[in-house]
Amino acid sequence: MPNTQAFRPNWASAPGDTIVDVLKQRDLSVIEFAQRMGQTREDAVELIQGRTAITIAVARQLERVLGGSVEFWMSRDFQYREDAARLDDEWLEGLPLGDMVSFGWLKPARDRADQVATVLQFFNVPSTRLLRESYADLQEMVVFRTSPAFESQPAALAAWLRQGEIQAETITCDPWDTERFQERLSKIRALTRNKDPKRFLPVLEKLCAESCVAVVVVRAPAGCRASGATRFLSRDKALLMLSFRYLTDDQFWFTFFHEAGHLLLHGERGFFLEGEGRALTTEEKEASAFAARTLIPPEFQDALLRLPLDGREVVRFAVRIGVAAGVVVGQMQHHKTIRHNQLNRLKRHFQWED
DSSP, X not given: OOOOOOOOOSSOOXXXXXXXXXXXXXXXXHHHHHHHHTOOHHHHHHHHTTOSOOOHXXXXXXXXXXXXXXXXXXXXXXXXXXXXXXHHHHHHHTSOHHHHHHTTSSOOOSSHHHHHHHHHHHHTOSOHHHHHHHHHHHHHXXXXXXXXXXXXXXXXXXXXXXXXXXXXXXXXXXXOOHHHHHHHHHHHHHGGXXXXXXXXXXXXXXXXXXXXXXXXXXXXXXXXXXXXXXXXXXXXXXXXXXXXXXXXXXXXXXXXHHHHHHHHHHTTSOEEEEESSOOOOHHHHHHHHHHHHHHSOGGGHHHHHHOOSOHXXXXXXXXXXXXXXXXXXXXXXXXXXXXXTSSGGGSOBOOOOO
16 A cells, blocks of 8 residues: 655755755855855855745756756755755644743743744844754764663753853853862761752852853653753853752752763763763773762772661761761662662752752
């Protein structure tokens, strides 16, 4: 039985892709192509990039210069613009607009046109096409620590990342200093014992800002499964994002020190994004090992592995090494010395407050 379902690609290929292929085959430069088309180099580039629509007059020039019929070039352009418009709509529809409004990221829109304008203003781009393309490029840079079953929706992820950038803009940071940031981690580790985010988050943000790291906590909207992200916004300013996704102290602090590990071990090498279903790349393994040994230093690892299933003993050990008992429980569960449903009463559960 023939398949009558229309092919709906998740990409849009501009006629310029075909033009570039032909130019390569004929060993023609863009300048030579522009001259034969009777255009400036800038106009030819706009045409190749799909920014200029192919009119009948342009299609006739392409037929004369490159071959192919007028109908071919007109059809090629029509299909591209149809696919691009559909992808733009799908991308916008994938945004968690309800959460973005309720979280205060966007103002309620009066109609569809107002909604599009509000979204473009939020992302600071002039068009839906540039919005989609800019975050498509971002996706390629991401080292995404999730399995296919737990992937975030691209639009929801982009919204979360953009809100992090917006919040980071308000944070003044000292120049990046690796040694200073490393030194601050011992003070930050002590914050794990504080059970109130209203008290420890301002201190965490201040300590990190003193060494060029803007720490922002951004609530994850529907469709975004990220728990943390790390990125250098410039040579002198790093962004460390946390989502409070798990809302327990062991997950929150492990994610923070994992991200800190990326900054110290991998510098400006990439964009690291954390979520469920970790992909065990070398860099992710290194960052996880860094977090584990920072929270439970190597000299206490043997004692950790020997801890019994006894809440009082766990609390005594946590006090002795200077971290929260929940952090110790999380590491015991990670090492499988206890099951994941045991001693969870010692973990602190944070409550997100708007």
